[in-house]
Amino acid sequence: MDEKWLVGADIGGTTIKMAFINQNGEIIYKWEIPTNINEKGKNIPKEMAKSIDQTLSELGQEKQKLIGIGVGAPGPVNLGNGSIDVAVNLGWNNFPLKDLLEMGTSLPVIVDNDANAAAIGEMWKGAGQGSKDLLCITLGTGVGGGIISNGQIVHGINGAGGEIGHITSLVEDGAPCNCGKTGCIETIASATGIVRLAIEELSFTETPSRLRDFYNEHQILSSELVFEVANEGDELANRVIGKVTLYLGLALAHLANGLNPEKIIIGGGVSKAGDALLVPLKEQLTRFAFPRVLQGVELANATLGNDAGIMGGAWLVKKRLLNRNGNTPLYL
Template structure:
């Protein structure tokens, strides 16, 4: 069994990442394909099967090399049945039987979980978690996702929607609308899109000069990366935006830590590539709002796996299932 592979799949709205991974968590081969969500997403699992077979063929291997397939998918997932409760970006109708569909397409044993939960499992297994059994992962990307691991297990909640950290309300009144239908969610201020929205709001009302303003004039827009880069160079307006984002992240992570006291809270996703300028700023607010015993024991860290977290966590899911 030890020299066989498992397949890890990280399903996104536009691309799907795939990897062949050993039982020890080493990535043997990784690649990606476009996600075809036409016709109510009916080609998604058959395209994955086709991609796996082609890659096995390229590598001179057969299906016998594979033990199982794990997948992370956006939206709430009922882990027991492997049903996607609602997947807005994928064309599937509510309560789509994803695990069943995946097993039928690939003839492999499958396990399915929410994508942010998979990223958390990946970081626990091979990344910043470094074997920590109590871990919270906050994924800062286009949106804000979260995964909570307690005693080595993902917390699912009654409806598969636990760990939706991005939808904690941080602006209770007059907050910006969020894709979830609420207003003032953490996602509206700490995602890449939220950071740009905050920066544009400040640029509109301020008579500022400075590097961020110059980038806006030059490019007609600014990105979250621009905000961090110019803040690093001392741009006052960018530092103000960074401070606001860090306040909300520090406040939310401190309250999560006060509730769960995890060993680590890991910040991942594209926004976390800002590195220490973000982490150090969040840590200051975290220390301010965390209860003393929690402040001493819970550590904030940046994710280390980048885009591989999802496929590794998906592989861990099926490895765990096969070992049971």
């Protein structure tokens, strides 16, 4: 029997990643297209549909080869109708993504938040493989998160479950966050937050630092550079990393104490720092988490990289559509 494929898609502010994936979680073919944010992103579903058709044609396959499309999208998702409440970077506001993509492809579509999709991908084929209770945190331009309990993503009452980036870490005098609050962990542990902390240290202290040379010469600072000079023993950079891991470790400990997960997976661009991030983060997690919680949890780097979202999207199709049709789902 000719096995049908799952379609996974991950909509980002710059590119849309898509893939055809078999039911065992093996990527058959993956590609990406630019994210067209003109006209408030209204053409994104149409361009995704066109790209899927073109790619099928290039591979010599018919539309009947596909079971459905699972999409990870930025912003809160209305799980009832698959619309996006708001996605500022795309220009979406109450955007009917599911309906428009189904209209353009004639395929069933499942939509979830992009961080949730990444968490699901890591559970299925990444660092969380074999685990049904895990936290997945993505540290990039912002801080995203997905919570999985007994193999199911935690959406909450209105789809806002897993908004880990908006845990308040500084009650007073915190930096403004894009969500409208202040002091969120996103303002500290994201790539932009790390740079902000570094600039504060450079502006309000006289500590010698290689970062100061870049700053004084108006060169671009980055979170990668902060970790690089921290690894060289730079005092100021290590002070910044200390703040980041202190507040992130505290937030993760609170979550772990409430959820008792088997794994905490750290993904996103900042996670590429490896042990320079994980070692001090584990120290702070150990400091704040309940001892019995610590006995059961493993802190690890994500392994799927940019494929996490498309893998999660494919899993949504496998789980929900195949189960609906009477086939055996991945998790019971």
